[in-house]
Amino acid sequence: MAPITETSDLNWKILFLCWLIAAISASGSLFFSEIMQFAPCILCWYQRIFMFPLVIIFLAGLFPFDKNIIRYTLPLAAAGSLVALYHTLLYSGIIPKGLQPCSQGVSCTEVYIELGFITIPMLSLMAFSAIAALLIILHRRLSS
Amino acid sequence: MKKHHIIIISVVVLILAFVLGGYIYKSRQVKAIAFMARENASTFVREHSPALGSADAKVYIVEFLDPACETCSAIYPYVKAFLSANPGRIKLVVRYAPLHDNADYFVKILEAARKQGKYWETLEVMYRTQSYWASHHNPQPQLLWKYLPMAGLDLEKIRKDIHDPEIMKIIQQDLADAKTLGVRKTPEFFVNGKPLPSFGYNQLKKLVEDELRANY
Numbered sequence: 001m002a003p004i005t006e007t008s009d010l011n012w013k014i015l016f017l018c019w020l021i022a023a024i025s026a027s028g029s030l031f032f033s034e035i036m037q038f039a040p041c042i043l044c045w046y047q048r049i050f051m052f053p054l055v056i057i058f059l060a061g062l063f064p065f066d067k068n069i070i071r072y073t074l075p076l077a078a079a080g081s082l083v084a085l086y087h088t089l090l091y092s093g094i095i096p097k098g099l100q101p102c103s104q105g106v107s108c109t110e111v112y113i114e115l116g117f118i119t120i121p122m123l124s125l126m127a128f129s130a131i132a133a134l135l136i137i138l139h140r141r142l143s144s
Numbered sequence: 145m146k147k148h149h150i151i152i153i154s155v156v157v158l159i160l161a162f163v164l165g166g167y168i169y170k171s172r173q174v175k176a177i178a179f180m181a182r183e184n185a186s187t188f189v190r191e192h193s194p195a196l197g198s199a200d201a202k203v204y205i206v207e208f209l210d211p212a213c214e215t216c217s218a219i220y221p222y223v224k225a226f227l228s229a230n231p232g233r234i235k236l237v238v239r240y241a242p243l244h245d246n247a248d249y250f251v252k253i254l255e256a257a258r259k260q261g262k263y264w265e266t267l268e269v270m271y272r273t274q275s276y277w278a279s280h281h282n283p284q285p286q287l288l289w290k291y292l293p294m295a296g297l298d299l300e301k302i303r304k305d306i307h308d309p310e311i312m313k314i315i316q317q318d319l320a321d322a323k324t325l326g327v328r329k330t331p332e333f334f335v336n337g338k339p340l341p342s343f344g345y346n347q348l349k350k351l352v353e354d355e356l357r358a359n360y
């Protein structure tokens with residue numbers, strides 16, 4: 001194994017931060033559905049599909065640190081960001097409700113909680129884009 | 145190794161936050177519902193709500209149900225068994241939370257049957273034949289009609305009565321109360337205004353027994 005220098009240590013920390021964001025997001029979404037009993041709508045499920053595996057993949061990439069991890073996780077984070085962006089726009093009414101894909105069961109625009117102006121889709125968008133941004137930073141650091 | 149420790153600590157903190165948060169959330173919810181049960185009892189029992197059991201009963205089981213819900217059907221015999229095991233002490237109050245597609249329709253039939261004094265018979269027929277007309281969460285109103293005569297109903301009268309606007313008002317009120325009480329799934333039980341800690345037959349049995357002990 002390469003000796004742990006300060007730079008590689010920082011790289012590890014960036015990846016650790018990615019894992020932490022994913023883990024908090026995953027447990028947060030489970031809290032909403034299992035404890036607070038908010039039924040996840042179809043768009044929430046798509047976001048979960050992209051978020052949950054990140055927790056495991058990041059963890060595997062941390063021990064030992066594997067720079068290839070960006071190849072596998074950035075596509076997931078990017079796809080999740082897109083769904084979250086769409087959901088946030090739908091939720092805030094920028095995209096008209098008529099376009100929403102879910103007509104049965106739980107509505108994707110039903111507002112469950114709002115902490116000030118923050119909504120659940122917005123939290124998801126922030127998490128996905130933070131992970132994507134961190135991975136891009138990591139990629140730049142590793143290739144320079 | 146240090147890095148391992150960071151991960152282990154993070155995992156432990158996350159799990160603790162989850163469990164503790166869940167505990168705090170649940171206990172707050174129980175308190176909020178208990179407050180409503182004291183201050184605003186009509187949210188649980190409306191005048192229009194069908195009830196089974198003695199008027200003097202001190203233990204009220206309020207059930208939010210959907211006639212097309214499989215679990216409602218499965219748990220119904222057990223609820224009935226509570227009533228017959230404790231004659232005069234338990235009252236069952238039915239509230240509607242028709243969350244399935246088309247479920248309003250079945251509530252309308254039930255309420256129409258009530259006008260003929262066949263409410264409970266009709267509910268039991270619906271539950272008994274549910275697997276034929278509502279299999280796989282796909283309730284089909286037209287299939288139910290051939291089973292309704294089993295409850296001894298005048299079907300012509302039912303067909304007229306289901307359009308009674310009063311019934312729609314009952315459904316709207318029940319849905320509004322369900323929302324107030326945070327009912328998002330059926331069946332949901334409140335025993336003397338207390339919610340189940342988690343859903344299950346044993347939890348319901350324990351809650352009913354606790355309330356019986358506290359009141360008799």
